Amino acid sequence: MLANILSNPLTLAIICCFGSFGLVNYMIPKIIFMVNHHNLNEEPGHRSAHTKATPTMGGLAFFVALILNLFLFKYIDQDAVGLNLAAALTLVFIIGFKDDLSVSTPRARLLMESIAVVIILCHPGFHKATFDGFLGLYDTPQLLIDGLHIIIVLTIINAYNLIDGVDGLASAIGISAFSILALIYFKIDFHFYIILALVLVSMLMAFLKYNFSHQRKIFMGDTGSLIIGFCLAFLCLRFLTIDTNLYELFSFKTENKLFVVTGILAVPFFDMLRVIGVRLSQGANPFTADRNHLHHILLDLGLPHYQIALILGGLNYGLAIILIYLSAQLPSVAMLGILVLLFLIVVAVFYKLNPKKTPLKQDK
Template sequence: MYFLETAILIFIGSFLLTYFTMPKIIWVVERKRLMDSPDERSSHSLKTPTMGGVAFFYTLIFALFFIRGRDVFDEAMYLIPGITIMFIIGLKDDLIVITPGAKMLAQVAAISFILVNPSFTIHSLNGFLNINEIPYYLYLTIGGFMMLTIINSYNLIDGIDGLASVVGMVIMVIYTTIFYLTEEYFFALLSITMNASLMAFLGFNLSSDKKIFMGDTGSLIVGFTISVLTLKFLALRPVVYTDLPFLLENAPLIAISILIVPLFDTARVFAIRIANKKGPFSPDRNHTHHVLIDYWGLSHKQASFIIGCFNLLFVMLFIVLGSTAKNLGMVIMLVSVVIALGYIFFKYNYNFATLKQKILLRRKVERIKSRVEDKSGKKKKVKPNGSFVPSENRKSIEEDQPLESRKNEDITY
């Protein structure tokens, strides 16, 4: 009962703190002109405030102060420097773009605080694929790589309104349930705190007049929190926890199912970029959510809802299978689903060769249409910002500009 009361207070406090301070962040960002400007790969057309993740940072810090007494191995004191590093590097990336290498070094520094805490040490895979004891150096390697993968995978799915929040909320609900059943109340409360912040942020992210993005500041903090919860989940011992609805030896596959959306999307996008002889971190619009919007005509809300529901159903399926199925059977099932998903997204010409051809063809058609309009007398001129307007609206634009600036703008498309 004491945990339930604490959970309710933490949830309400975290939600209200994020909800009532988000408008202040929007006001500061707009006043200081720190908004995100759209480019050729953006899913928005207007300058939008970013850095909503600032609210995530101080909400987590406040929550850790109140729940720190429940951490057996003083995990709160190890989380604070890691979260702070993620906040600083994310804030810097929102203000001035930094290199992937610098961001990776900061992430390594942040996860180092987590890996050295004995609470997160993975001593065994509990018989998964007949693997039991794990040497400490191997744990550091696997744990570090896993956390880096989760952080960057979550960062990459933050491409449309609502998606990162919805996926994050699904993940937090699942981890809240797992850690409550295993009586790891500190991590259950940590999940509740992050979930409350994401719920409060979602309303602003989907708003039409008070919109804000979480930015790298938010996605790195949430991704870091998810990676910490995943590492703790894999460190659970079967001799202690028996109330889970699945066999703990299937924990690695359950963890993959929980993170299926960011992991699948990252693997798919990296494969496309490498096949096109580009860097794996080079920006494009080949993400799964971009495919749903650009080619299937879904809205941001629809795409986010569909992906979130898929994530939840996928986890529920593997929890049911994990209650009785052996490791090998679940591995085969997971591989089969991933192959099926890849086939679905590539069947309709979403493959390495034709995806680029589709984009080039669409641009060519647009150019031809513009030339036809020009020949019919509907000439388009260039605005000062580079966009096009019909000739009949040219006069009002010219009257608002100095004569010298108008001399070089009479460009016919």
Template sequence: MINFLQIFSFSVIAFLIAFLLFPVTIKIFKQLNWFDTPGTHKIHSASVPSMGGVAILVGASLALLMILPLQQWISFRYFFTSMALMFLIGLRDDVLALTPRQKLFSQFLPVFVLVFLDRTLLSSFYGLFGEGEFPRWLTYSVTLFTVVIITNAYNLADGIDGLAATVGIFATVFFGVWFYLAGEPYLSLISLCFGGALIAFILFNWQPSSIFMGDTGALMVGLLLSFLAIRFINLNYALQVDNSYRFSASISTALAVLIVPIFDTLRVIILRLKMGQSPFRADRKHLHHRLLAMGMTHAEAVKWLALMNLGFIILAVVLKALPDQVMIPLLVLLCLVISFVLKWKEPASDNPTHDA
């Protein structure tokens, strides 16, 4: 069993390894001419090296190799396999771009490994609509849908310098600390080691960015967050009712931690469908696009969204005694208010769109 000092120490090691790797990977990617070039729906105006996920994965993995016992590697083998597969899909997309549909369908292999082999599953309503277990077909369907949504929602958040890293840091730190308090030190270790690597990444990704996360990192970290969120929901729900670390609203707490990518993705999909457009259509309707259109700088937009994310997390902690039946409507109401404010503040201008 490992203690929190060891977990923290190796998250620092993950940070240091990634921090030292980023200048090297940036130089290599420049030499290989592997850049993310500007596009109609993209915000950056210069070619910037992508594939920041390489250093994130190596930093976290090397730190874990130093401390994670062999038995735990065996226990988490399918999780790590799914992460490696998702990393390779992201790498392929960063080197030779996939269409949105190709990228979506290619994700089903790593998601299949995570859901069917690792058995990371959402198996009930967790008290939201009663206590009954899902039928097996519904368990797998709901879990597959959830993992794909969270993974791609996080990937879509990687549209402005520092945003995806900020969301990832908040989530991995929250889940990492909670897992330790709840008696799951190895889940805490995995979460915080990736958190340490993400902190190193944001130092190179803050505007003006010297490297982007790319699909290499965004898809992989998105899968990680879906894994952590589902594990949190299951473990939290299984705690004794009188446990001081138990949240009465398992689902809502996970939603609050990941509110920025989930809210942003659902909002954009609804807007596109409302306009009769494909959900895969790339445009400038994302939250960060709206904030930039209101006159904010990149840094200001990220700070605003970070405060929003932090505010939802604090709300979930303060109201931890309230059930999902109360918290979910509250989260939806707050998101609707934010949407109306953004619409009210939105300048009258056309939003160019094109198929991604």
């Protein structure tokens, strides 16, 4: 009886989405109480957009909800990848939780994230030996592509982590990206990945209530941003490694799949590249903490957090639509030019908006 219920994708989606929303909504007040009771609040720093200590570790609710969902997903897990994902998420949770308690070194964080990616790559379905014509490249050594995929995953995780700077922004970007990924997997009838993406949207929507709250505010913390970032990377990696024949169901060209992924996460990617470029141009360490992110510029203009989340979340949708649409019309070489052009436009617009016009504002 239970197996029959959970084998129906529509029924499972309804159960998991509403269940995840309810579970996160239930757990967050408990986490707030625990953090306050043990005095684990995040103190505001030089770069903080807040003025008082605030509970963090909202990602603990994400982790619990995801593990329970992976148990329910076993009847529709066509790739049998649920166990790999659960193990990888556990490692990501550990390093994120540790970061929220006491900051980890970048080396330790990258090591744990890399091990998590390798656990996913241990699954045979997450390998591909061709670039499908991307910039004229086709058959390539498997090891080279796997190495590139590891770099892509680490980039997605950390780009998403960096965007988490004001209330609602990480959730808005996540909802934007997961909803697009859900549509992509709906097109090819990959039920496990559709429902996973929808569940993550439900969790982020439940979290938004508390992230915007004045009385019971909480941050997702590194625990949350690393988990959500890893799930984004996982879903993007599966998209990059699906059977080439399935791309016939999409309107975009197979060679442009990397540009589709870039579009899905355009704002985090553009923000990361822009900030690193500014730091390098000033002779600073690219990992130097500063207040030069896109959301900091909008904060300096006096915009409230919810407006910043709406603006950058909407911008992410807009860039995704543009890049996905053009991916059906243009070859990959032309798409590379379009991507560079869009990036330069975003950089120019936000430079113009920057009220201080200060290239790099480092912490003292």
